[in-house]
Amino acid sequence: MFRSVIGDTAMNGGVHYWEIHADSRTENELKIGVTTRREFNINSAFCDYEHGFGYYGLGQLRHNSNASGPQFGKKFKKEGVLGIFLDMNRGELSFSLNGENMGVAFKSDALKSGPIYAAVSLLHCAGFVLVNGIPAPEIFIK
Numbered sequence: 001m002f003r004s005v006i007g008d009t010a011m012n013g014g015v016h017y018w019e020i021h022a023d024s025r026t027e028n029e030l031k032i033g034v035t036t037r038r039e040f041n042i043n044s045a046f047c048d049y050e051h052g053f054g055y056y057g058l059g060q061l062r063h064n065s066n067a068s069g070p071q072f073g074k075k076f077k078k079e080g081v082l083g084i085f086l087d088m089n090r091g092e093l094s095f096s097l098n099g100e101n102m103g104v105a106f107k108s109d110a111l112k113s114g115p116i117y118a119a120v121s122l123l124h125c126a127g128f129v130l131v132n133g134i135p136a137p138e139i140f141i142k
Helices: none
Strands: 002-006 015-022 031-035 052-056 060-062 081-087 092-097 100-107 117-123 128-131
Touching: 002 031, 031 081, 031 092, 052 100, 052 117, 117 128
Parallel strands: none
Antiparallel strands: 002 117, 015 081, 015 128, 031 052, 031 117, 052 060, 081 092, 092 100
């Protein structure tokens, strides 16, 4: 069963960047992204719902589904740094892995206005370090 951790600070406009640093304790892949709601069953993955947009560490995307999604990027589990870039001006959510831009994962009007919250879903034993307050790398700047 996935369990979700939701940021406590809303993003209401502009561009935002943060990173997830992998942890060797992680037994299963994480789901990482954003949600437009904080109130839902956190004993599930945030991206199982219409309000969640997530990259699944199996190399897939999830939005309003707990079972399937399109292939995207590379696999991410126990090693590496996943960059998350939210451009609310364009309504785009993009990801990078170890400094390599994997591209725009989601484009939606729902990503243009807040509140939007950073979100991570963990399955069983998992850990990560979230780093924020850092500038977006050049790979995301258009």
